[in-house]
Amino acid sequence: MAEITTGRREAQRWQLAADVLTAYRRNPHASRVRLADGLHLGSGTMSELVGRLLAHELLREAPAPAAGRGRPTTLFRPHSNAPAVIAVDIAAAGWQIGVAGVDGRFTRHGGAAHESYLPAVVLGKVRTAITAELDHLGQRAAGVAVSIAATVQGTLVHSSALGWEAESLESLAVGLPLTLCNDATAAGVAEARRGAARGANVSLHLHVLSGLGGGLCVGGVPTVGATGAASEYGHMPFGDPTLPCECGARGCWLQSVGGVALARAMGADHLSRPEQVTAAWAALGKLEPSAPVPDAVRSQIVALARGTAGLVNGLDPEVVTLGGLAPKLRAAAPKEFDDAYLAGLMRYRRPRPPRVRDGKLGTDAPVLGVVELALDKALNASALALRAARS
Ligand SMILES: [Zn+2]
Numbered sequence: 001m002a003e004i005t006t007g008r009r010e011a012q013r014w015q016l017a018a019d020v021l022t023a024y025r026r027n028p029h030a031s032r033v034r035l036a037d038g039l040h041l042g043s044g045t046m047s048e049l050v051g052r053l054l055a056h057e058l059l060r061e062a063p064a065p066a067a068g069r070g071r072p073t074t075l076f077r078p079h080s081n082a083p084a085v086i087a088v089d090i091a092a093a094g095w096q097i098g099v100a101g102v103d104g105r106f107t108r109h110g111g112a113a114h115e116s117y118l119p120a121v122v123l124g125k126v127r128t129a130i131t132a133e134l135d136h137l138g139q140r141a142a143g144v145a146v147s148i149a150a151t152v153q154g155t156l157v158h159s160s161a162l163g164w165e166a167e168s169l170e171s172l173a174v175g176l177p178l179t180l181c182n183d184a185t186a187a188g189v190a191e192a193r194r195g196a197a198r199g200a201n202v203s204l205h206l207h208v209l210s211g212l213g214g215g216l217c218v219g220g221v222p223t224v225g226a227t228g229a230a231s232e233y234g235h236m237p238f239g240d241p242t243l244p245c246e247c248g249a250r251g252c253w254l255q256s257v258g259g260v261a262l263a264r265a266m267g268a269d270h271l272s273r274p275e276q277v278t279a280a281w282a283a284l285g286k287l288e289p290s291a292p293v294p295d296a297v298r299s300q301i302v303a304l305a306r307g308t309a310g311l312v313n314g315l316d317p318e319v320v321t322l323g324g325l326a327p328k329l330r331a332a333a334p335k336e337f338d339d340a341y342l343a344g345l346m347r348y349r350r351p352r353p354p355r356v357r358d359g360k361l362g363t364d365a366p367v368l369g370v371v372e373l374a375l376d377k378a379l380n381a382s383a384l385a386l387r388a389a390r391s
Pocket residue numbers: 234235245246247248249252
């Protein structure tokens with residue numbers, strides 16, 4: 001009992017330090033004064049916290065790049081002994097791996113296109129790469145973060161993009177805490193915390209690749225539902241009700257928006273999943289700004305905009321961000337998008353509709369998002385107290 005009490009007291013002592021680390025991660029170029037202001041901390045408290053973070057080798061101080069005259073200032077950098085997470089993105093076309101430290105920056109170390117979609121083959125290669133990263137990081141390794149083009153339920157994933165049915169990803173944990181997240185939902189976390197929705201408390205992200213997914217974040221935290229499988233927006237019945245979906249339902253939105261739908265409209269539905277997405281990118285890339293937009297693309301833009309409006313009516317976000325193919329789709333016919341978006345909104349929303357912004361983080365958005373979720377666990381007050389007790 002005494003031990004539990006001590007542990008809780010220690011965790012409480014580390015809570016503000018954890019808050020400083022979170023604020024730093026969201027704004028790695030902020031000065032000490034700005035971080036303190038943002039957290040409403042006095043200079044004495046901030047000095048104590050920073051001293052502790054430096055002494056425990058979580059952060060180090062480095063001179064800021066010179067910016068004219070005035071007192072030279074310092075910025076924080078991750079300490080070379082600070083915790084880091086091994087981060088993996090498993091997409092429809094291939095996978096990549098890297099590491100991210102307490103600043104949340106992802107450094108890519110490798111990856112490859114899928115030669116085979118067999119789960120044992122893909123997961124075997126990824127596990128080997130994770131083990132190599134673990135050997136390199138040693139005691140610093142604080143978790144494994146995986147974003148995947150799949151519905152995630154606990155450690156089980158279901159993926160029509162990869163052709164996987166209820167595969168377990170437990171083997172990727174290699175003895176570390178494992179954080180799994182659907183790639184589109186993870187991209188939404190990254191955009192909410194460090195991208196186009198930064199500053200919005202409630203943000204909706206829509207990510208179009210072979211299909212369509214996304215996520216709703218509140219305070220940068222994704223709403224994942226009772227079993228972790230929420231935000232499968234692509235399987236909402238916003239599509240053509242006559243079209244069956246691999247999920248078992250009919251009329252799913254992703255049957256009308258995304259690489260698979262575009263490939264079907266272009267008569268290229270014989271292509272494999274990653275080829276369909278590549279074909280969709282290529283088709284969108286060939287559109288000239290002044291040329292008429294093909295009907296197949298136009299109907300996708302309208303379907304995307306109408307569904308976006310439906311989700312805005314249902315979820316009430318401050319901002320909507322678009323990722324994957326979605327910004328390119330919208331750019332092909334922005335007026336059609338805006339008209340369909342406004343027409344789908346409830347009338348009272350139309351004078352001030354939530355802004356729909358292009359994502360800022362590009363193809364790394366999913367891995368950056370799952371890194372954030374893994375670091376939330378690795379750097380929370382209890383984890384910091386435990387690490388301090390062991391050192
Ligand atoms: Zn479906």
